[in-house]
Amino acid sequence: MMMSKTIGVVSLLLLMSMFLALTAGKYPLSLGQINELIFSSHLSSDPRLSIVFWQIRLPRMLAAILVGASLSAAGTAYQGMFRNPLVSPDILGVSAGAGLGASAAILLGLPMLFIQAFAFTGGITVVVLVCVIAKFTRRQDPVLSLVLIGIAIGTLCGAGISLIKVFADPYIELPSITFWLLGGLNSITLDDIAIAMPLILIGLLPLFLLRWRMNLSSLPDDEAKAIGVNVTRLRIIFIISATLITACTVSIAGIIGWVGLVVPHICRTLIGANNQQLLPLSMAVGAILLLFTDTIARSVGTVELPLGIITALIGAPFFLILLMRRERL
């Protein structure tokens, strides 16, 4: 697809999905009501309108944009950096590691900032472990071994999370850990976003500024070095940034799978592999995907569905279709 056409379509879809996220739901809001709530100084006749908009819809919309864009950016960075189109924050085990850290923090009854710090520590520990073990499995197929190591470490973290659940208070901590691990934006407040946003932006900034060099990090090490790239330094920057972003999203929205894997693939088929365009497009498409899925999660059925279930239901079949198309990923 032509670049300008792609940008136009994606911008339109983003606006549409934002509009839907604010208006659709069990308590529908019209554009006029939203306009009145934002720009009018006098209180609305129905206080429920104000609560639905300011305390539920707006934080959820902002969170969907933030989490979708972040997971997609992290996925794009991990795929480029590991020269492996099959990795993503969840497949590498980073999400599970961050989940383990965050669960431990919830068990200890720690505040949000500590949940994020624990999530980051868990995530970065998993990436380092995966990298170290990958060095010992050099004789195996590198693409496959990285995925398998990620799955194994992720399973270990899953076991750790289950253990925490056993020790958690069944009335207070356990339901909170369980529902949070399923992934969802239902309990996010503007305060959560205010804490997570600066950290996510700190992680996104280097990825965005170095996105052209992300292309170079996908070259074999010898070639990258001969071109003049400090591969080690670049890779460390990408690992820390992508892991910080993943950990922050996990700490506010739980483990939301598939977005980081599928979105970069969709975008590569649209505009190619150059990260100069791929990274911003992935972020926009990730935001759109999460806005749509979150709107579906809270609008379909009588009970709100956890977001992680819907992204898996959409992501997994889509990924299988991509694989069957036999095109280069």
Added chain:
Amino acid sequence: MTIVNFNHADIGYNRHPVLRDVSFTVKTGEVCCLLGTNGCGKTTIIRSLLGILPLKGGSIQLHDKALHLWNTTELAQTVAYVPQAHDGPFAFSVLDMVMMGRCTHLKLFSQPGVKDRALAMELLLMLDIAHLAKRQYPSLSGGERQLVLIARALIQQPTLLIMDEPAASLDFGHQITLLERIRTLKKEGMTVLMSTHHPMHAKAVADKVVLVAKDQPIQQGSINDMLSAKRLTTLYGVQESDIRNHLGLDI
């Protein structure tokens, strides 16, 4: 003027020395071919010159300065490397692949601009592959990929081009095209150090040949001196008559 000077260099990986006492020189404007059997250490020599493999002993001088004193950026502005054509994990366009070579001339947060793009197109035109600019690199034939990698190396604007068996996986037609392009580069004053499996390729383009063999001293000299049937017999371990029959050479 001497660009490269291997001075009694010992080269190898960790505890496995591959070559000992490597000494040869490459002068400005020369095309120098490394010739030897599989696993004899041609790629090891190349990797050591790229600063990827540290020396175990001796020294390598590049433009009269010890190689270990060059930083990554300086080295990439002086020496460019053309690996064997490969299949990357992502489908970058040919133009994107070539522009990766501009890295060494750009600041950390900069991205290639209009001038870099123009330079890339100029090189693609010179190598006769401008029509491939928008194609995806993995969709190209082996020969076309090799030319793209040469363009990527040239956009680094180096004084020395290093090629590792550039014709290894190419069909006959693409081998001829590649050798012709190397001749063109030579006419334009580029210094080239390349490894090859085929003595005829050395004969077609080289000014100097370096014979590399395991557990034997490195030999360097003119094409006529180095490509004698006797030397090739020793190098490859085959009958002298077979070499004469096969290559049909007046050597």
